Amino acid sequence: MRHDNSHHLLAAAQRRRADTLERARKALQELDQTGQRRTVMQIAAHAGVSRSWLYAQPELRDQLRRLTAISETPEPAPARIERGSDASLRQRLTLAHERIRELDDENHQLRNQIALLHGQLRANRIAATQVTDTVHDTNPQLTPLNSQPSPR
Template sequence: MLADNPRHLAEHARQRHDQTLHRAQQALAELADAGEQVTVAQLANRAGVSRSWIYTQPALRDRIRQLQQHRASAGFVRDTATRATDDSLRQRLALAHERINQLRTENQQLRDALAHAHGQLRAARLSTGDR
């Protein structure tokens, strides 16, 4: 048996694909059973596969779409994780506004320093006769 026999390579690739598909299906079932929102990114992370690989699997994509539609049609009420996300976003927005105000103050200080430096430069030119 040669190590480079294409039949053995193809068999190994098929087995690896089957194992990966099984792992992704199991992770998808776990996400659905937990009541979590199912996305390609979450599935990829949970199953340890790439998102691009999931997009090449029509059965997985269809199941993800079904779960998303079911969740949307069931009228799920926002859970505490979503509220925490809203609170987190509000906090981030408040911090961003605070940072904007700091940057405005810093910009004004830099403008004042630049104007002062221009004034000194102009005064120096006038005193030496350069114009």
Template sequence: MRADNSRHIVDAARRRSEYTRAKAVQALRSLDAAGEPVTFEHVAKRAGVSRSWLYAQPDLRAEIERLRAVQGRDPASPIPARQRTSDASLLRRLEAANARIRRLTEENQQLREQLARALGEQRTATTRTGPPRAGASNPRSVTIGPC
């Protein structure tokens, strides 16, 4: 009677399946990273597998369809999907920009008020001492210019 060697065949089939899946995942990642179109045909060609095999793998099929849909919305975008900004990220950036605009607006208002006070004080000081004499410079005169 012969020895049962079926476990070796099963192990070899499992390893081949894992290797094929790894090649498909790598092909999918490299196409996305390069900004190339992610289609079943391109992934199959790059991985050296059949398109029907890709369609039969639910997780790979879903990922290819997701990336294809993302690229379909913006076909000129060479940015890989994992590097694209999410809606939540864009909202955080918008909130941060709006907060900065509010701070700068408040700061501008404070600076305008300070400038108005300084000019008012300067004007008061000038009117108390009288107008400057012709040809003489006012030593207390301050020129406010850009910083």
């Protein structure tokens, strides 16, 4: 008959829990002494435990609440943002209009190039100039562009 060795498992679990509690207490003390802002996430990360484990420990929960309540002092309001001056806003508007004009010109040039290239392509097709058809040449199952389907 086997002996019941479960007391070894219980002892190991108790040692692990005591060690974890000690790490959490030490983390609470260290963060309290440094004066850093304390959140549950910081304390959990510092102690190497999960947040849910911290919340589940009644002996740490009160100290945890006290430390996080102290650290939740309101942060100073951000510096007041001043409006830009009228001259500054006018300058930005002028620059924006110039950029829009440049982009419109570029679009116009690109559309003219596209139209020219389409015209050249159409002229080449009309002149029956052999255009290399790499898609249909590499795939024999596709019908070539130059061949017309036979009428029925």
